[in-house]
Amino acid sequence: MGQVEQKLHALGLVLPAPMRLPAGAALPFPWVRVFGNRAFISGHGPLAADGALARPLGKVGTDLTLEQGYEAARLTGLAILASLKQALGDLDRIEAWLRVFGMVNAGAGFNRFPAVINGFTDLILEVFGPDAGAHARSAVGLAGLPFDIPVEIEAEVAIRGL
Amino acid sequence: MGQVEQKLHALGLVLPAPMRLPAGAALPFPWVRVFGNRAFISGHGPLAADGALARPLGKVGTDLTLEQGYEAARLTGLAILASLKQALGDLDRIEAWLRVFGMVNAGAGFNRFPAVINGFTDLILEVFGPDAGAHARSAVGLAGLPFDIPVEIEAEVAIRGL
Amino acid sequence: MGQVEQKLHALGLVLPAPMRLPAGAALPFPWVRVFGNRAFISGHGPLAADGALARPLGKVGTDLTLEQGYEAARLTGLAILASLKQALGDLDRIEAWLRVFGMVNAGAGFNRFPAVINGFTDLILEVFGPDAGAHARSAVGLAGLPFDIPVEIEAEVAIRGL
Numbered sequence: 001m002g003q004v005e006q007k008l009h010a011l012g013l014v015l016p017a018p019m020r021l022p023a024g025a026a027l028p029f030p031w032v033r034v035f036g037n038r039a040f041i042s043g044h045g046p047l048a049a050d051g052a053l054a055r056p057l058g059k060v061g062t063d064l065t066l067e068q069g070y071e072a073a074r075l076t077g078l079a080i081l082a083s084l085k086q087a088l089g090d091l092d093r094i095e096a097w098l099r100v101f102g103m104v105n106a107g108a109g110f111n112r113f114p115a116v117i118n119g120f121t122d123l124i125l126e127v128f129g130p131d132a133g134a135h136a137r138s139a140v141g142l143a144g145l146p147f148d149i150p151v152e153i154e155a156e157v158a159i160r161g162l
Numbered sequence: 163m164g165q166v167e168q169k170l171h172a173l174g175l176v177l178p179a180p181m182r183l184p185a186g187a188a189l190p191f192p193w194v195r196v197f198g199n200r201a202f203i204s205g206h207g208p209l210a211a212d213g214a215l216a217r218p219l220g221k222v223g224t225d226l227t228l229e230q231g232y233e234a235a236r237l238t239g240l241a242i243l244a245s246l247k248q249a250l251g252d253l254d255r256i257e258a259w260l261r262v263f264g265m266v267n268a269g270a271g272f273n274r275f276p277a278v279i280n281g282f283t284d285l286i287l288e289v290f291g292p293d294a295g296a297h298a299r300s301a302v303g304l305a306g307l308p309f310d311i312p313v314e315i316e317a318e319v320a321i322r323g324l
Numbered sequence: 325m326g327q328v329e330q331k332l333h334a335l336g337l338v339l340p341a342p343m344r345l346p347a348g349a350a351l352p353f354p355w356v357r358v359f360g361n362r363a364f365i366s367g368h369g370p371l372a373a374d375g376a377l378a379r380p381l382g383k384v385g386t387d388l389t390l391e392q393g394y395e396a397a398r399l400t401g402l403a404i405l406a407s408l409k410q411a412l413g414d415l416d417r418i419e420a421w422l423r424v425f426g427m428v429n430a431g432a433g434f435n436r437f438p439a440v441i442n443g444f445t446d447l448i449l450e451v452f453g454p455d456a457g458a459h460a461r462s463a464v465g466l467a468g469l470p471f472d473i474p475v476e477i478e479a480e481v482a483i484r485g486l
Contacts, residue, residue, distance in 0.1 A: 040261045145273065146276050316462045
Protein backbone atom coordinates (compact mmCIF):
# COMPACT_ATOMS: atom_id res chain seq x y z
CA MET A 1 0.00 0.00 0.00
CA GLY A 2 1.42 3.37 -1.04
CA GLN A 3 1.89 6.36 1.24
CA VAL A 4 -1.22 8.15 0.03
CA GLU A 5 -3.38 5.08 0.60
CA GLN A 6 -1.83 4.61 4.05
CA LYS A 7 -2.80 8.18 4.81
CA LEU A 8 -6.35 7.59 3.58
CA HIS A 9 -6.51 4.49 5.79
CA ALA A 10 -5.16 6.37 8.82
CA LEU A 11 -7.83 9.02 8.30
CA GLY A 12 -10.54 6.36 8.11
CA LEU A 13 -11.38 7.33 4.53
CA VAL A 14 -12.68 4.76 2.07
CA LEU A 15 -12.81 5.33 -1.68
CA PRO A 16 -16.15 4.67 -3.36
CA ALA A 17 -16.77 1.97 -5.94
CA PRO A 18 -16.68 3.09 -9.61
CA MET A 19 -19.62 5.27 -10.56
CA ARG A 20 -22.88 3.46 -11.30
CA LEU A 21 -24.49 5.51 -14.01
CA PRO A 22 -28.17 6.41 -13.82
CA ALA A 23 -30.23 4.34 -16.24
CA GLY A 24 -30.08 5.59 -19.82
CA ALA A 25 -26.95 7.73 -19.37
CA ALA A 26 -23.94 7.14 -21.60
CA LEU A 27 -20.64 8.81 -20.84
CA PRO A 28 -18.29 8.08 -23.75
CA PHE A 29 -15.17 9.50 -22.11
CA PRO A 30 -12.63 8.38 -19.50
CA TRP A 31 -12.78 9.68 -15.94
CA VAL A 32 -9.07 10.44 -16.18
CA ARG A 33 -7.05 11.21 -19.30
CA VAL A 34 -3.37 10.46 -18.77
CA PHE A 35 -0.88 12.01 -21.16
CA GLY A 36 2.83 12.39 -20.50
CA ASN A 37 3.31 13.79 -17.02
CA ARG A 38 -0.23 15.06 -16.70
CA ALA A 39 -3.55 13.58 -15.69
CA PHE A 40 -6.65 15.51 -16.74
CA ILE A 41 -9.61 14.69 -14.52
CA SER A 42 -13.15 14.78 -15.91
CA GLY A 43 -15.89 16.52 -14.00
CA HIS A 44 -16.85 14.29 -11.07
CA GLY A 45 -19.77 14.44 -8.68
CA PRO A 46 -20.24 13.02 -5.17
CA LEU A 47 -20.67 9.25 -4.87
CA ALA A 48 -21.93 6.97 -2.14
CA ALA A 49 -19.71 4.06 -1.11
CA ASP A 50 -21.38 1.75 -3.65
CA GLY A 51 -20.77 4.15 -6.55
CA ALA A 52 -24.33 5.46 -6.77
CA LEU A 53 -24.83 9.21 -6.83
CA ALA A 54 -24.70 10.52 -3.27
CA ARG A 55 -27.85 12.12 -1.87
CA PRO A 56 -29.24 14.69 -1.48
CA LEU A 57 -29.33 15.99 -5.05
CA GLY A 58 -30.22 19.55 -5.96
CA LYS A 59 -29.01 23.12 -5.56
CA VAL A 60 -26.86 24.31 -2.69
CA GLY A 61 -28.53 27.07 -0.70
CA THR A 62 -32.02 25.82 -1.44
CA ASP A 63 -32.11 21.99 -1.64
CA LEU A 64 -28.86 21.53 0.30
CA THR A 65 -27.38 23.51 3.17
CA LEU A 66 -23.85 24.87 3.00
CA GLU A 67 -22.74 22.02 5.26
CA GLN A 68 -24.32 19.44 2.95
CA GLY A 69 -22.60 21.13 0.02
CA TYR A 70 -19.25 20.93 1.83
CA GLU A 71 -19.80 17.21 2.42
CA ALA A 72 -20.73 16.73 -1.26
CA ALA A 73 -17.46 18.40 -2.27
CA ARG A 74 -15.55 16.10 0.08
CA LEU A 75 -17.29 13.05 -1.42
CA THR A 76 -16.45 14.37 -4.87
CA GLY A 77 -12.81 14.41 -3.82
CA LEU A 78 -12.99 10.77 -2.76
CA ALA A 79 -14.61 9.88 -6.08
CA ILE A 80 -11.77 11.62 -7.91
CA LEU A 81 -9.17 9.77 -5.85
CA ALA A 82 -10.91 6.48 -6.72
CA SER A 83 -10.72 7.35 -10.43
CA LEU A 84 -7.08 8.41 -10.13
CA LYS A 85 -6.21 5.15 -8.37
CA GLN A 86 -7.83 3.19 -11.17
CA ALA A 87 -6.09 5.26 -13.89
CA LEU A 88 -2.64 5.51 -12.29
CA GLY A 89 -2.43 2.24 -10.37
CA ASP A 90 -0.84 4.02 -7.40
CA LEU A 91 -1.89 7.38 -5.94
CA ASP A 92 1.77 8.01 -4.99
CA ARG A 93 2.35 8.77 -8.67
CA ILE A 94 0.62 12.12 -8.11
CA GLU A 95 3.45 14.61 -7.88
CA ALA A 96 1.43 17.80 -7.58
CA TRP A 97 -2.12 19.04 -7.77
CA LEU A 98 -2.21 21.91 -10.26
CA ARG A 99 -5.66 23.20 -11.12
CA VAL A 100 -9.07 22.60 -9.56
CA PHE A 101 -12.30 23.94 -11.05
CA GLY A 102 -15.09 23.71 -8.49
CA MET A 103 -18.65 24.03 -9.74
CA VAL A 104 -21.58 24.42 -7.38
CA ASN A 105 -25.21 23.92 -8.45
CA ALA A 106 -26.29 27.39 -7.40
CA GLY A 107 -29.53 27.99 -5.51
CA ALA A 108 -31.07 31.44 -5.97
CA GLY A 109 -29.23 34.00 -3.88
CA PHE A 110 -26.51 31.61 -2.68
CA ASN A 111 -22.94 32.76 -3.23
CA ARG A 112 -20.71 30.93 -0.72
CA PHE A 113 -19.17 28.73 -3.39
CA PRO A 114 -15.64 28.79 -1.89
CA ALA A 115 -16.97 27.50 1.46
CA VAL A 116 -18.57 24.57 -0.41
CA ILE A 117 -15.51 23.67 -2.48
CA ASN A 118 -13.37 23.82 0.68
CA GLY A 119 -14.78 20.34 1.32
CA PHE A 120 -12.64 19.19 -1.61
CA THR A 121 -9.60 21.32 -0.87
CA ASP A 122 -9.49 20.38 2.82
CA LEU A 123 -9.54 16.69 1.86
CA ILE A 124 -6.74 17.03 -0.68
CA LEU A 125 -4.58 18.97 1.79
CA GLU A 126 -5.21 16.39 4.53
CA VAL A 127 -4.21 13.53 2.26
CA PHE A 128 -1.41 15.05 0.14
CA GLY A 129 -0.09 17.74 2.49
CA PRO A 130 0.53 21.42 1.73
CA ASP A 131 3.22 20.96 -0.95
CA ALA A 132 1.86 18.32 -3.32
CA GLY A 133 -1.71 19.18 -2.39
CA ALA A 134 -1.66 22.91 -3.13
CA HIS A 135 -3.69 23.86 -6.19
CA ALA A 136 -4.94 26.86 -8.11
CA ARG A 137 -8.68 26.96 -7.71
CA SER A 138 -11.93 28.57 -8.81
CA ALA A 139 -15.23 27.98 -7.02
CA VAL A 140 -18.26 29.28 -8.87
CA GLY A 141 -22.01 28.90 -9.28
CA LEU A 142 -23.44 26.97 -12.22
CA ALA A 143 -26.98 27.21 -13.58
CA GLY A 144 -27.26 23.43 -13.64
CA LEU A 145 -25.25 20.23 -13.30
CA PRO A 146 -25.89 16.73 -14.72
CA PHE A 147 -28.34 14.56 -12.80
CA ASP A 148 -28.87 17.58 -10.47
CA ILE A 149 -25.70 16.79 -8.57
CA PRO A 150 -24.91 19.61 -6.11
CA VAL A 151 -21.18 19.81 -6.88
CA GLU A 152 -18.97 18.96 -9.84
CA ILE A 153 -15.18 19.25 -9.87
CA GLU A 154 -12.63 18.88 -12.65
CA ALA A 155 -8.90 19.07 -12.11
CA GLU A 156 -5.42 18.61 -13.51
CA VAL A 157 -2.50 16.96 -11.70
CA ALA A 158 1.17 16.37 -12.47
CA ILE A 159 2.21 12.72 -12.32
CA ARG A 160 5.43 10.71 -12.13
CA GLY A 161 6.28 8.00 -14.63
CA LEU A 162 5.76 4.36 -13.72
CA MET B 163 -4.76 15.34 -47.66
CA GLY B 164 -3.89 14.03 -44.20
CA GLN B 165 -5.45 11.01 -42.55
CA VAL B 166 -7.82 13.03 -40.39
CA GLU B 167 -9.09 14.98 -43.38
CA GLN B 168 -9.51 11.76 -45.35
CA LYS B 169 -11.59 10.45 -42.48
CA LEU B 170 -13.71 13.62 -42.45
CA HIS B 171 -14.19 13.25 -46.19
CA ALA B 172 -15.15 9.58 -45.87
CA LEU B 173 -17.73 10.51 -43.25
CA GLY B 174 -19.15 13.19 -45.51
CA LEU B 175 -18.23 15.93 -43.05
CA VAL B 176 -17.37 19.43 -44.23
CA LEU B 177 -15.65 22.03 -42.06
CA PRO B 178 -17.35 25.43 -41.88
CA ALA B 179 -15.81 28.66 -43.10
CA PRO B 180 -14.10 30.86 -40.48
CA MET B 181 -16.57 32.44 -38.09
CA ARG B 182 -18.40 35.54 -39.33
CA LEU B 183 -18.81 37.67 -36.27
CA PRO B 184 -22.14 39.32 -35.53
CA ALA B 185 -22.03 43.06 -36.25
CA GLY B 186 -20.34 45.10 -33.54
CA ALA B 187 -18.59 42.19 -31.86
CA ALA B 188 -14.81 42.27 -31.44
CA LEU B 189 -12.93 39.20 -30.32
CA PRO B 190 -9.31 40.22 -29.71
CA PHE B 191 -7.98 36.70 -29.19
CA PRO B 192 -6.99 33.75 -31.38
CA TRP B 193 -9.30 30.77 -31.79
CA VAL B 194 -6.34 28.51 -31.04
CA ARG B 195 -3.26 29.33 -28.97
CA VAL B 196 -0.37 27.08 -29.91
CA PHE B 197 2.54 26.81 -27.49
CA GLY B 198 5.11 24.03 -27.48
CA ASN B 199 3.32 20.71 -27.78
CA ARG B 200 -0.04 22.05 -26.75
CA ALA B 201 -2.89 23.80 -28.50
CA PHE B 202 -5.36 25.64 -26.29
CA ILE B 203 -8.72 26.05 -27.98
CA SER B 204 -10.90 29.09 -27.24
CA GLY B 205 -14.56 28.66 -26.52
CA HIS B 206 -16.32 27.89 -29.82
CA GLY B 207 -19.98 27.81 -30.74
CA PRO B 208 -21.84 26.04 -33.54
CA LEU B 209 -21.39 27.44 -37.06
CA ALA B 210 -23.27 27.04 -40.31
CA ALA B 211 -21.25 26.08 -43.40
CA ASP B 212 -20.71 29.75 -44.31
CA GLY B 213 -19.31 30.62 -40.86
CA ALA B 214 -22.44 32.36 -39.58
CA LEU B 215 -23.75 31.32 -36.19
CA ALA B 216 -25.84 28.17 -36.63
CA ARG B 217 -29.53 28.37 -35.80
CA PRO B 218 -31.52 27.97 -33.65
CA LEU B 219 -30.04 30.13 -30.90
CA GLY B 220 -31.20 30.00 -27.29
CA LYS B 221 -31.34 27.69 -24.30
CA VAL B 222 -31.38 23.91 -24.52
CA GLY B 223 -34.46 22.41 -22.93
CA THR B 224 -36.61 25.44 -23.70
CA ASP B 225 -35.61 27.05 -27.02
CA LEU B 226 -33.88 23.92 -28.34
CA THR B 227 -34.66 20.25 -27.84
CA LEU B 228 -32.04 17.84 -26.58
CA GLU B 229 -31.61 16.61 -30.14
CA GLN B 230 -31.02 20.14 -31.41
CA GLY B 231 -28.52 20.66 -28.61
CA TYR B 232 -26.69 17.47 -29.62
CA GLU B 233 -26.51 18.72 -33.20
CA ALA B 234 -25.21 22.11 -31.98
CA ALA B 235 -22.45 20.35 -30.07
CA ARG B 236 -21.53 18.38 -33.18
CA LEU B 237 -21.41 21.60 -35.24
CA THR B 238 -19.25 23.13 -32.52
CA GLY B 239 -16.85 20.24 -32.98
CA LEU B 240 -16.63 20.91 -36.71
CA ALA B 241 -15.99 24.61 -36.02
CA ILE B 242 -13.15 23.64 -33.65
CA LEU B 243 -11.65 21.32 -36.25
CA ALA B 244 -11.77 24.17 -38.79
CA SER B 245 -9.91 26.44 -36.35
CA LEU B 246 -7.36 23.72 -35.59
CA LYS B 247 -6.74 23.12 -39.29
CA GLN B 248 -6.10 26.83 -39.79
CA ALA B 249 -3.79 27.03 -36.74
CA LEU B 250 -1.87 23.78 -37.24
CA GLY B 251 -1.90 23.44 -41.03
CA ASP B 252 -2.62 19.72 -40.78
CA LEU B 253 -5.06 18.03 -38.41
CA ASP B 254 -2.74 15.01 -38.30
CA ARG B 255 -0.54 17.06 -35.97
CA ILE B 256 -3.10 16.42 -33.22
CA GLU B 257 -1.53 13.69 -31.11
CA ALA B 258 -4.15 13.47 -28.39
CA TRP B 259 -7.26 15.20 -27.15
CA LEU B 260 -6.74 16.00 -23.49
CA ARG B 261 -9.44 18.14 -21.91
CA VAL B 262 -12.88 19.22 -23.12
CA PHE B 263 -15.06 21.67 -21.23
CA GLY B 264 -18.61 21.54 -22.55
CA MET B 265 -20.94 24.39 -21.68
CA VAL B 266 -24.66 24.23 -22.36
CA ASN B 267 -26.93 27.30 -22.31
CA ALA B 268 -29.23 25.88 -19.67
CA GLY B 269 -32.99 26.17 -19.95
CA ALA B 270 -34.89 26.13 -16.65
CA GLY B 271 -35.13 22.60 -15.29
CA PHE B 272 -32.93 21.03 -18.00
CA ASN B 273 -30.04 18.92 -16.74
CA ARG B 274 -29.07 16.49 -19.52
CA PHE B 275 -25.87 18.34 -20.32
CA PRO B 276 -23.80 15.19 -20.95
CA ALA B 277 -26.28 14.00 -23.58
CA VAL B 278 -25.89 17.36 -25.36
CA ILE B 279 -22.08 17.42 -25.27
CA ASN B 280 -22.03 13.83 -26.56
CA GLY B 281 -22.63 15.47 -29.96
CA PHE B 282 -19.07 16.76 -29.71
CA THR B 283 -17.51 13.69 -28.15
CA ASP B 284 -19.13 11.30 -30.63
CA LEU B 285 -17.72 13.38 -33.51
CA ILE B 286 -14.20 13.47 -32.07
CA LEU B 287 -14.22 9.72 -31.46
CA GLU B 288 -15.52 9.05 -35.00
CA VAL B 289 -12.78 11.17 -36.54
CA PHE B 290 -9.79 10.51 -34.27
CA GLY B 291 -10.62 7.04 -32.92
CA PRO B 292 -10.66 5.89 -29.30
CA ASP B 293 -6.97 6.45 -28.52
CA ALA B 294 -6.16 9.93 -29.83
CA GLY B 295 -9.76 11.01 -29.44
CA ALA B 296 -10.28 10.14 -25.77
CA HIS B 297 -10.57 13.19 -23.54
CA ALA B 298 -11.35 14.20 -19.99
CA ARG B 299 -14.63 16.06 -20.04
CA SER B 300 -17.11 18.14 -18.10
CA ALA B 301 -20.58 18.98 -19.39
CA VAL B 302 -22.41 21.59 -17.37
CA GLY B 303 -25.15 24.21 -17.50
CA LEU B 304 -24.30 27.89 -17.92
CA ALA B 305 -26.54 30.83 -17.06
CA GLY B 306 -25.77 32.44 -20.42
CA LEU B 307 -23.51 32.20 -23.45
CA PRO B 308 -22.39 34.90 -25.94
CA PHE B 309 -24.86 35.70 -28.73
CA ASP B 310 -27.25 33.21 -27.05
CA ILE B 311 -25.46 30.28 -28.63
CA PRO B 312 -26.82 27.01 -27.23
CA VAL B 313 -23.43 25.32 -26.72
CA GLU B 314 -19.87 26.51 -26.19
CA ILE B 315 -16.85 24.22 -25.94
CA GLU B 316 -13.23 24.92 -25.04
CA ALA B 317 -10.51 22.28 -25.14
CA GLU B 318 -6.83 21.43 -24.95
CA VAL B 319 -4.99 19.05 -27.25
CA ALA B 320 -1.45 17.71 -27.47
CA ILE B 321 0.24 18.32 -30.81
CA ARG B 322 3.26 17.05 -32.70
CA GLY B 323 5.97 19.35 -34.03
CA LEU B 324 6.02 20.32 -37.70
CA MET C 325 12.36 47.11 -12.60
CA GLY C 326 11.59 44.59 -15.32
CA GLN C 327 10.23 45.40 -18.76
CA VAL C 328 6.66 44.46 -17.91
CA GLU C 329 6.68 46.64 -14.80
CA GLN C 330 8.19 49.50 -16.81
CA LYS C 331 5.32 49.10 -19.23
CA LEU C 332 2.77 49.13 -16.41
CA HIS C 333 4.43 52.28 -15.05
CA ALA C 334 4.40 53.96 -18.47
CA LEU C 335 0.70 53.19 -18.80
CA GLY C 336 0.03 54.68 -15.36
CA LEU C 337 -1.19 51.34 -14.03
CA VAL C 338 -0.75 50.39 -10.38
CA LEU C 339 -1.15 46.87 -9.05
CA PRO C 340 -3.49 46.46 -6.09
CA ALA C 341 -2.39 45.28 -2.66
CA PRO C 342 -2.94 41.57 -1.88
CA MET C 343 -6.61 40.67 -1.51
CA ARG C 344 -8.20 41.50 1.83
CA LEU C 345 -10.68 38.71 2.38
CA PRO C 346 -14.21 39.49 3.55
CA ALA C 347 -14.67 38.60 7.22
CA GLY C 348 -15.23 34.91 7.85
CA ALA C 349 -13.93 33.75 4.47
CA ALA C 350 -11.11 31.21 4.31
CA LEU C 351 -9.39 30.44 1.04
CA PRO C 352 -7.02 27.52 1.66
CA PHE C 353 -5.31 27.68 -1.74
CA PRO C 354 -2.61 29.76 -3.42
CA TRP C 355 -3.53 32.50 -5.88
CA VAL C 356 -0.95 31.08 -8.26
CA ARG C 357 0.28 27.48 -8.48
CA VAL C 358 3.71 27.33 -10.09
CA PHE C 359 4.88 23.99 -11.44
CA GLY C 360 7.70 23.50 -13.95
CA ASN C 361 7.21 25.96 -16.78
CA ARG C 362 3.58 26.67 -15.99
CA ALA C 363 1.73 28.97 -13.64
CA PHE C 364 -1.90 28.11 -12.97
CA ILE C 365 -3.86 31.14 -11.80
CA SER C 366 -6.77 30.74 -9.41
CA GLY C 367 -10.04 32.52 -10.08
CA HIS C 368 -9.55 36.21 -9.28
CA GLY C 369 -12.04 39.05 -8.93
CA PRO C 370 -11.63 42.82 -9.23
CA LEU C 371 -9.80 44.57 -6.40
CA ALA C 372 -9.52 48.16 -5.30
CA ALA C 373 -6.03 49.59 -4.77
CA ASP C 374 -6.04 48.57 -1.10
CA GLY C 375 -6.92 44.96 -1.89
CA ALA C 376 -10.57 45.18 -0.86
CA LEU C 377 -13.16 43.88 -3.31
CA ALA C 378 -13.83 46.57 -5.92
CA ARG C 379 -17.33 48.02 -6.08
CA PRO C 380 -19.94 47.76 -7.39
CA LEU C 381 -20.74 44.13 -6.70
CA GLY C 382 -23.53 42.23 -8.42
CA LYS C 383 -24.62 40.96 -11.80
CA VAL C 384 -23.58 42.54 -15.08
CA GLY C 385 -26.55 43.73 -17.11
CA THR C 386 -28.68 44.41 -14.04
CA ASP C 387 -26.53 45.66 -11.12
CA LEU C 388 -23.64 46.77 -13.35
CA THR C 389 -23.59 48.21 -16.84
CA LEU C 390 -21.52 46.68 -19.59
CA GLU C 391 -18.97 49.48 -19.10
CA GLN C 392 -18.73 48.75 -15.38
CA GLY C 393 -18.30 45.08 -16.19
CA TYR C 394 -15.48 45.92 -18.61
CA GLU C 395 -13.77 47.96 -15.89
CA ALA C 396 -14.21 45.09 -13.41
CA ALA C 397 -12.52 42.73 -15.87
CA ARG C 398 -9.64 45.19 -16.24
CA LEU C 399 -9.26 45.41 -12.45
CA THR C 400 -9.33 41.62 -12.31
CA GLY C 401 -6.40 41.64 -14.71
CA LEU C 402 -4.43 43.96 -12.45
CA ALA C 403 -5.21 41.73 -9.46
CA ILE C 404 -3.90 38.73 -11.40
CA LEU C 405 -0.73 40.60 -12.33
CA ALA C 406 -0.22 41.46 -8.64
CA SER C 407 -0.55 37.77 -7.72
CA LEU C 408 1.81 36.74 -10.51
CA LYS C 409 4.40 39.30 -9.38
CA GLN C 410 4.25 37.90 -5.86
CA ALA C 411 4.47 34.29 -7.06
CA LEU C 412 7.13 34.73 -9.76
CA GLY C 413 9.17 37.62 -8.37
CA ASP C 414 9.40 39.23 -11.80
CA LEU C 415 6.61 39.54 -14.36
CA ASP C 416 9.20 39.23 -17.13
CA ARG C 417 9.26 35.52 -16.36
CA ILE C 418 5.90 35.23 -18.14
CA GLU C 419 6.76 33.80 -21.52
CA ALA C 420 3.27 33.42 -22.94
CA TRP C 421 -0.34 33.68 -21.90
CA LEU C 422 -2.04 30.41 -22.82
CA ARG C 423 -5.61 30.05 -21.59
CA VAL C 424 -8.04 32.53 -20.06
CA PHE C 425 -11.43 31.53 -18.69
CA GLY C 426 -13.60 34.59 -18.19
CA MET C 427 -16.67 34.26 -16.02
CA VAL C 428 -19.32 36.97 -15.82
CA ASN C 429 -21.95 37.12 -13.08
CA ALA C 430 -24.86 37.06 -15.52
CA GLY C 431 -27.86 39.34 -15.08
CA ALA C 432 -31.11 38.06 -16.57
CA GLY C 433 -31.14 38.52 -20.35
CA PHE C 434 -27.54 39.78 -20.57
CA ASN C 435 -25.29 37.96 -23.02
CA ARG C 436 -22.43 40.31 -23.98
CA PHE C 437 -19.87 38.36 -21.99
CA PRO C 438 -17.05 38.78 -24.55
CA ALA C 439 -17.41 42.59 -24.41
CA VAL C 440 -17.01 42.40 -20.62
CA ILE C 441 -13.98 40.11 -20.63
CA ASN C 442 -12.35 42.33 -23.27
CA GLY C 443 -11.47 44.55 -20.28
CA PHE C 444 -9.04 41.82 -19.26
CA THR C 445 -7.80 40.90 -22.73
CA ASP C 446 -7.21 44.54 -23.75
CA LEU C 447 -5.09 45.04 -20.62
CA ILE C 448 -3.00 41.93 -21.19
CA LEU C 449 -2.38 42.88 -24.83
CA GLU C 450 -1.40 46.45 -23.84
CA VAL C 451 1.08 45.20 -21.28
CA PHE C 452 2.49 42.05 -22.90
CA GLY C 453 1.99 42.81 -26.58
CA PRO C 454 0.36 40.63 -29.23
CA ASP C 455 2.83 37.73 -29.12
CA ALA C 456 3.29 36.94 -25.43
CA GLY C 457 -0.14 38.35 -24.60
CA ALA C 458 -2.25 36.30 -27.01
CA HIS C 459 -4.42 33.72 -25.27
CA ALA C 460 -7.16 31.22 -25.96
CA ARG C 461 -10.27 32.48 -24.25
CA SER C 462 -13.83 31.72 -23.24
CA ALA C 463 -16.20 34.38 -21.89
CA VAL C 464 -19.41 33.02 -20.42
CA GLY C 465 -22.24 33.73 -18.01
CA LEU C 466 -22.26 32.19 -14.55
CA ALA C 467 -25.28 31.78 -12.26
CA GLY C 468 -23.31 33.18 -9.35
CA LEU C 469 -19.81 34.16 -8.21
CA PRO C 470 -18.29 34.33 -4.71
CA PHE C 471 -19.07 37.48 -2.71
CA ASP C 472 -21.26 38.56 -5.66
CA ILE C 473 -18.23 39.77 -7.61
CA PRO C 474 -19.24 40.73 -11.16
CA VAL C 475 -16.31 39.02 -12.91
CA GLU C 476 -13.99 36.12 -12.12
CA ILE C 477 -11.08 35.04 -14.30
CA GLU C 478 -8.77 32.05 -14.12
CA ALA C 479 -5.83 31.51 -16.44
CA GLU C 480 -2.72 29.55 -17.31
CA VAL C 481 0.59 31.02 -18.43
CA ALA C 482 3.93 29.63 -19.56
CA ILE C 483 6.90 30.84 -17.53
CA ARG C 484 10.67 30.94 -17.83
CA GLY C 485 12.97 29.48 -15.19
CA LEU C 486 14.66 31.77 -12.66
